[in-house]
Amino acid sequence: MNILITGANGQLGNEMQVLSKENRQHTYFFTDVQELDICDEQAVHGFVKDNRIDVIVNCAAYTAVDKAEDNQELCDKLNHVAPGYLAAAAEACGAALIQVSTDYVFDGTGYTPYTEEAATCPNSVYGSTKLAGEQAGMKHCSRAMVIRTAWLYSIYGNNFVKTMLRLGRERETLGVVFDQIGTPTYANDLARAIFAAVNRGIVPGVYHFSNEGVCSWYDFTLAIHRLAGIKTCKVSPLHTDEFPAKAPRPHYSVLDKTKIKKTFGIDIPHWEASLAVCMKNLEE
Numbered sequence: 001m002n003i004l005i006t007g008a009n010g011q012l013g014n015e016m017q018v019l020s021k022e023n024r025q026h027t028y029f030f031t032d033v034q035e036l037d038i039c040d041e042q043a044v045h046g047f048v049k050d051n052r053i054d055v056i057v058n059c060a061a062y063t064a065v066d067k068a069e070d071n072q073e074l075c076d077k078l079n080h081v082a083p084g085y086l087a088a089a090a091e092a093c094g095a096a097l098i099q100v101s102t103d104y105v106f107d108g109t110g111y112t113p114y115t116e117e118a119a120t121c122p123n124s125v126y127g128s129t130k131l132a133g134e135q136a137g138m139k140h141c142s143r144a145m146v147i148r149t150a151w152l153y154s155i156y157g158n159n160f161v162k163t164m165l166r167l168g169r170e171r172e173t174l175g176v177v178f179d180q181i182g183t184p185t186y187a188n189d190l191a192r193a194i195f196a197a198v199n200r201g202i203v204p205g206v207y208h209f210s211n212e213g214v215c216s217w218y219d220f221t222l223a224i225h226r227l228a229g230i231k232t233c234k235v236s237p238l239h240t241d242e243f244p245a246k247a248p249r250p251h252y253s254v255l256d257k258t259k260i261k262k263t264f265g266i267d268i269p270h271w272e273a274s275l276a277v278c279m280k281n282l283e284e
Contacts (some may be wrong), residue, residue, distance in 0.1 A: 003198065004029045004053045006086070007060030012100060014156035015191035016057065025197055032060070038082040048089040055198055056090050056136075057098045058083055061130070066103070066246040069124040079129035083106050084101045084136030087144055096143035096202040098194055103150035103210075105131040105184065108250020115256045116148075117205040124247035134206070145197060146206045147190070147260070150253050151220075154187035163222045165282075168230040178218035178237035182253040184211040186274035196264040203263055207253035211271035214282070223272055227279045 007013045008030035020028050029051055036047050038060055050054065061079040062068060083099050090097045104127030105120045122128045137144045153159040167174055193209050215223070218237045225233060240249060257268055269277075 001026045001054040001066050001198070002029065002052050003027070004031065004048065004051070004056045006015065006031055006056070006058050008032050010059055010061075011152055011154040011157045011187045012190060013059040015154055015187045016059065016190070016194065019191050022230070023199070028196075030170070038086060039077050041085045044082075044085045045089045045092065048093055048095065051084060051160060053090070053093060053095050055096045055098065055202070056086050057100075057194055057198075058086055059100055061100070063126070063254065065124060065126045065249075068124065068129070068182055069246040073126050075125055076129045076132070079126070080132035080136055083133040083134075084140055087137045087140035089198055090143070091141045096145065096204075097137055097141045098145045098147060098197065098202070099134060099137040101134050101148040102127065102130045102145050103129050103148060103253035103255060105134070106250060106253065107248075108180075108252050109223065112251050112258035113254040116208055116259055135160050138204075143202060143204055145202050145204055147194065148206070149185050149190055149257065150255060151182050151184040152190070152212050153184060153278065155278060156187070160184075160220070161224055161275070161278065162282075164224045165228055165230070166231040168221075168225045168228065171233055174221070174233055174235045175238040175242070176218045176221045176235055177240050177243060178216045179240050180249055180251055180253075181214060181216050182250070183212070183214055183255065184220055184271045184275065184276050185210040186269075186271075189269060189274055193260060193264070193266055193268075196266050207260040207263070208257050209260050209268075210255050210257065211274050212257070212268050213271045214254050215271065223275055224279070254260060
């Protein structure tokens with residue numbers, strides 16, 4: 001199959017590039033804004049048609065959650081309008097779309113893992129635009145699959161793991177929130193789940209994916225420092241309200257992954273096991 005992967009320079013896009021080497025049966029078109037501007041409707045339709053694309057995996061997004069509050073127009077263009085263009089282009093060619101989304105479509109006031117049927121209720125510009133992007137994708141493409149994920153990290157790009165490693169080595173004390181609960185997601189595991197869907201046959205609908213288990217950002221930091229052997233930094237638990245931020249953060253964003261596991265027969269590793277793998281890869 002011919003597979004278009006947008007946002008190829010991001011965390012997930014880079015992991016898709018790594019795994020493409022294990023999936024040589026397909027032909028890949030890895031693009032970022034230089035190769036294909038997904039906000040340009042004509043360019044999107046032309047690219048998909050000319051390259052006879054069978055599957056689009058949209059890894060491109062505006063992900064700066066706080067900046068999004070002041071950049072609503074650009075954020076909406078990338079997270080909502082562009083997925084609509086990709087979906088329509090896919091539909092015109094009989095292709096499928098995998099749209100990557102986020103736990104921010106929920107406000108995080110729940111206290112049991114969110115299923116795909118749970119009522120969405122975004123309370124940030126980022127969350128609202130990502131939800132609109134999901135809806136645009138499903139509306140314009142009959143073979144659209146939405147995968148919501150959370151707390152993404154990898155060896156690529158800027159992310160929480162790299163920040164905590166740097167701060168742990170630079171500082172003697174560090175405060176991290178303990179009242180936001182979720183599950184870290186190793187982008188390589190998410191990329192593997194996407195490949196499982198592509199290879200087994202895309203089943204349209206909404207799916208949730210993160211690693212297994214649950215923790216707070218504070219617990220996550222302690223695990224990062226323990227695995228890195230950082231013993232010179234005392235990490236303290238903080239409340240969210242001690243960290244003023246423009247956009248509210250979900251207090252609880254654990255996702256129920258039953259559907260994706262059953263549909264595509266995938267095993268999902270525990271977050272600590274995957275963190276150890278990522279840290280090992282960071283050292284190499």
